[in-house]
Amino acid sequence: MNYFRLSAVGLLALALTLHVNANPVKPKKGRWETLFNGKSLAGWHTYLKAGEPVSEKWTVDDGAIHLAQGRAGDLVTDKEYGDFELELEWKIAEGGNSGIIYHVHEDPKFKATYQTGPEMQVLDNERHPDAKQGRDNNRTAGALYDLQKPINLGTAKPAGEWNKARLIVQNGKAEHYLNGKKVAEYATSGPEWDAMVAESKFKGWEAFNKFNTGHIALQDHGDKVWFRNIRIREL
Template sequence: MKKIFILFLLITTFHLSAQDKKPDPVIVLDGKIVRGLNSINPNNIESVQILYGKDAVDKYGDTARNGVIVVTSKPKPGIPPRESLDPTVTEVWDLAPMVVTPGKNVGDAPSDAILLFVGTDLTEWTNSSGAVAAWDVKDGAMTVAKGAGGIKTKRTFGDIQLHIEWRAPAEVKGDGQGRGNSGIFFHEQYELQVLDSYENQTYSNGQAGSIYKQSIPLVNVCKKPGEWQAYDVVFIAPRFSETTGRIIAPANITVFQNGVLIQNHVEITGPSQYKGLPVYKLHGKGSISLQDHGNPVSYRNIWVREL
């Protein structure tokens, strides 16, 4: 009965249009404009929608000023329905992103960031054994103190966005790995190298911006000794099987140095090793640690966003 009524509605609409000597309404079948009723099989009709006036013109243009008949066929088994000409079909209005206020200047922390060092104290940090961090804090920066050892965050993290600024000593001493050396370790084991690589030769996978002994930076964008530099990092932690403890998905990292891409979604092959090959071992979230390599490297403006 429903099919007969729909067919009657279509025929009546065209008959009235012909009597008024107006152009026929536009017929849209499964998202496509068709000519006449011959294209429509009443037995395959799922629904019919009639549009008039502004609604019709807004969706289908001036040719629809005398109305639009929108016919949708029943979907055929195994065949997805044709795309609709209605743009609202593909619009998503829920699940709106959370509003985050960006920092005033480039490098400033956004509103959802966790501030790890703002230039005043080391309350977010301990030394490598969990005792009080003993690096020097002066003029808004913290600097490796001789014999103090490395430091790490009290908090632990998984996937993060990290901003950190660093400076090699202005006074050039040593060369290669002995000049302005430090490191940023994710989960205390995956190292992003910090080194004075301005006109300073060393092995390529150990220079500034390298994933130590694993990935060479795309370019060398190091500034002169004594100038502040910035790393902006996206670190995705490795995934392990909950049942076997085996690695499922290796960690990966993207790094910008001084605004220039130097590591592009690089897969980390395991914990950084000075000797030997890296091998993954099961772990959970971890701290960010900063290395004491015997050089007075400085850090400032450190913040993270948990992803």
Template sequence: MIKHKSTSMRGVLLAGVMLMCSTGISLAQSAEPQATAIPLDDLSAFQNPGKSWQIAGGVTAELDDENELETVEGKGVLVNEPSRRNKGKDLVTNAEYGDMDLELDYMMAKGSNSGVYLQGRYEVQLEDSWGVKTPTSANNGAIYERWDESKPNGQKGYQGYAPRQNVSRAPGLWQNLKISFQAPRFDASGKKIENAKILRATLNGVVIHENVELFGPTRGAMGNNEVAAGPLRLQGDHGAVAFRNIKITEYGKPRPELVNLEYKVYKGRFEAEPKYDSIPPEAEGTSVALTSEISPFPNDFLVRYTGTLRVKEPGEYTFNLSTGGGRGLMKINNKTVIPNGGRNQRGTVTLPAGDMPFELIYSKLVEWGRPSLGLAVVGPGIREYVIGDKAQGGNNDQGLSWCMRP
């Protein structure tokens, strides 16, 4: 019999930002944070808007002239038309945001240039890039470059990211942009411990960025400092542009935590949960996260985790359990949330704030399946994250992958 204590394991994903796509499981819609639209009946959602900004009912582009838009009276469309008389300035929201999903539609005038600054500091470029064959970090959909004035000419700009491909539409056509943004992380003293990231960005339905780390503010940021929360900023001093359907989903609530996690490994092929008192464990110890790698056996074993689930935000939570090459079961507060079943299962439960007993069972049954254990969690104001392995299941290596919802 093997007896050991373990406080860390290889291959553990302490936190991931993943959604189950077509190769995995879809989440219960009710547990997901809901998007909130920025009202465009007037300009009251923004700080001291400049004279170049207005609310309109519709907009078209003048294709014979650069930087020209024509508007019709009404509501629902945000339009910027800078000119010599009304010099444009950036438009900044009153509200501030941390982790967020942003979705909006925008229309570029011919030859125009604008941008969306996340937290006022990280710019995703908007530009009339119709016809550009090889996009750069200055073209539509790019993550704009950072800037260092002390460097030699030609080297001042750095860490800009071109879109994977140019999927820009012609000026005068509405374009759709989706950005999933993770704010920088700070410790209790205010020291940055993790860079901001653009987890995913899609332009007109095509992925143009994925898992891009932002090492600092881009050129033209409202501040060179980085913050946990900041406003959305729309560039207004470069060219004519229109926006509509600006929607933001916030993810600012604290995540549930697994604490005091212990495990026991049993040798054998278990189709059903055994009577633990009748069989001795082959290995046992403590763990910092869920993983299948604590088992000393490649096949025919059962891992039983017990511990405490600490919930700070009450509400409805959805758990997606992936058990490669086997089956799993999960209990919270001594109640079954996910019954003993196949390798991909889901359970939704309403949880109060506080500490409650947690139990998870992983039984490896399939000889050819790769051992893996993944638990994905989504809840009120919480972006889905993964505790455990990459959760690859079977010989198809179907893992949990991140995707933005259409």
């Protein structure tokens, strides 16, 4: 009797194991999720072109997402995120410009990701003219693009070298870090935010930063750029 009872228990355990493996539980909130597997662009699509093949100008090169040449369109995550912590590494070509944009609302009436989402700047500060445009260095690498003076300057490594970026968006606030140093900290709505927008190029843009959730975008600004070790966790 005990033998058959143990056998039945063993079979039940095996059946449960097979069921769990066939239907893996999704990562719980707060766990890190890999956004790039180092081998393919699975989980990403070109802005406004979900379900279509990504341009061959976006390639996977030595474990990194590489924009080989412009006019490929911005790359966006299939999934949308609200509050999150994002980590990645980026490398820009000499004289290059790109960006990491969040809370992107995908709708044909918005032709570009930056029409709806704020941007963490990716730039060759030494050679690209954008570094000296805007106000108070607010277009330099790591900054909240065209909106806020960086907390720390000189955090970016030269073109051709990898930079580690971290972006935290939670409870109506955001922080940018570049190579371990805080570059930006701001409220994502309210009077302080409105005042920054009023003095920026985004003044009067009806949909800019009006969405609490959205896609993460890697910008095609026409220059060669690389991204790797991309992961995110929802907060």
